Amino acid sequence: MEKLRYGVMGTGRIVDRFVSAVRTSSEGEIYAICSRTEESARKKASELHITTWYGSYEELVKDPMVDVVYVPTINFMHKEHALLALAHGKHVVVEKPMTLTHEDTKELFEEAEKRGRFIMEAQKSLFLPVTAKVKEWLEEGRIGKLNLMEYDIFVPDVSFQWFYHRDMGGGALLGSGNYIFSHALYLEKSDLTELKGQAVLGDEVDLQCTFLMKFEDEVLASCKISTLAKGESRCVLYGTEGKIYIKDFWKAREAELIDRSGESEKIEFPEPFEMFYEVDHINACIRQGILHSPVMDKEMSLSCARYTDLLYEDYYR
Ligand SMILES: NC(=O)c1ccc[n+]([C@@H]2O[C@H](COP(=O)([O-])OP(=O)(O)OC[C@H]3O[C@@H](n4cnc5c(N)ncnc54)[C@H](OP(=O)(O)O)[C@@H]3O)[C@@H](O)[C@H]2O)c1
Incomplete structure (x- = not known):
């Protein structure tokens, strides 16, 4: 069976570890990486031996070869980047925190459900x-x-x-x-x-x-x-x-x-590469055609977001 092809958004610090984890997993492969600039995309791709790279996030999500998009961008961009990937029919793994609020996290799950795509907050x-x-x-x-x-x-x-x-x-x-x-x-x-x-x-x-x-x-x-x-x-x-x-x-x-x-x-x-256990789980979920992880599930992400909202009321009152 062909491996699931991952596309990575951005060239942040966490990317190297995730790439190694996918490569350690049995059913995933790193297919492409993108960045907001061509220069950093090319540089990171060369460092990590990734043969396909793009100088914009849009080009990555338009590539039909990409099955799963990993979103490890800065926190406030998670929602926009995950929506971009979903709009192009990709399965999505979003780094923690999935979004900045309970409402936005709910919206992301609803969008993935509407499009019939898998979505999970990374939580190794x-x-x-x-x-x-x-x-x-x-x-x-x-x-x-x-x-x-x-x-x-x-x-x-x-x-x-x-x-x-x-x-x-x-x-x-x-x-x-x-x-x-x-x-x-x-x-x-x-x-x-x-x-x-x-x-x-x-x-x-x-x-x-x-x-x-x-x-x-x-x-x-x-x-x-x-x-x-x-x-x-x-x-x-x-x-x-x-x-x-x-x-x-x-x-x-x-x-x-x-x-x-x-x-x-x-x-x-x-x-x-301790993230590989999580990647193996994501691969298995996508192979089974399920839309949410039964472990790091929708309720878990929504609870995390709700508790953050509640604590912010205490912290910033
Ligand atoms: N699960 C874990 O164990 C773990 C560990 C560490 C971090 N994380 C999560 O991973 C995410 C990234 O963390 P990081 O430490 O790797 O962050 P980082 O090094 O600061 O990188 C974030 C990347 O986001 C991209 N980006 C997109 N839009 C941006 C904007 N408007 N401004 C700045 N950067 C933008 C940039 O990539 P380009 O310039 O290439 O576009 C940048 O390299 C965070 O959500 C963090 O919580 C998870």
Whole structure:
């Protein structure tokens, strides 16, 4: 069977890793890349050994050879670029956050449904073998009843300028919030009942933020994202009889369980291109002709967007 041909929009930092992930996947291949200028398209294509390149996004989506468009452009352009790809009949994978608001995310899903095309927000953490194992530990009751989740993300010294502009979709919450929301919602199945947050704002955006989530079955999640401090990014899940520690949970290659007897069990999955598990999932969904991922599904993306909207009301009031 022919592989699914990916077209990549833009030449941003994340592109190299996604290209390697598609090339590691069994059913995908990188077919083309585009940029707003011919020069940067040609340069990136040469660096990544991509034979087809375009100096505009329009040319990429018009190429009938492209099956799937990957949208890793800056946050505020995701919606426009995803709509452009859908208008030309492409399946679409949109980097997180899918759009800047719940309303826009809903609109993107509706447009993809209308056109009968697959759409998913990229969220690699849900497809990692570490996450699957952690979920299994929780379901087996290895830490008793889960009661407390702690999420810490530290991204000090952010150097790219659009991060500091609110209208471009910058800020700590839009940068990393969906990693936390989707991971917590994936592991904790009861409904979220309360969400409260606080932030430290710079000239335009939240430079660090905290939020507390309370779930129906009395689980609390305490969450921090900071660009102003250095620390250890991690998720710790505490239960009545033990805990699970996951370093860099959104790109985790290892985790540790300390169970009721104090025994430790460690797991390791040293895959260099951790996005490839997600790409394999996307390929399988498209092959099956389904329009949404059953894992990073429409509800998950809409929830992430709704929680961001709600926290923004707290942060920017
Ligand atoms: N899933 C993950 O693990 C992960 C990790 C990092 C980032 N991300 C996401 O990936 C996306 C890109 O992040 P990045 O760090 O790669 O960003 P970046 O390096 O700043 O690149 C973004 C690209 O967007 C394109 N672009 C289109 N319209 C633009 C405009 N009006 N102004 C500036 N650039 C424009 C540019 O490509 P051309 O100049 O070539 O057109 C630029 O290179 C973000 O949404 C981010 O949240 C995801």
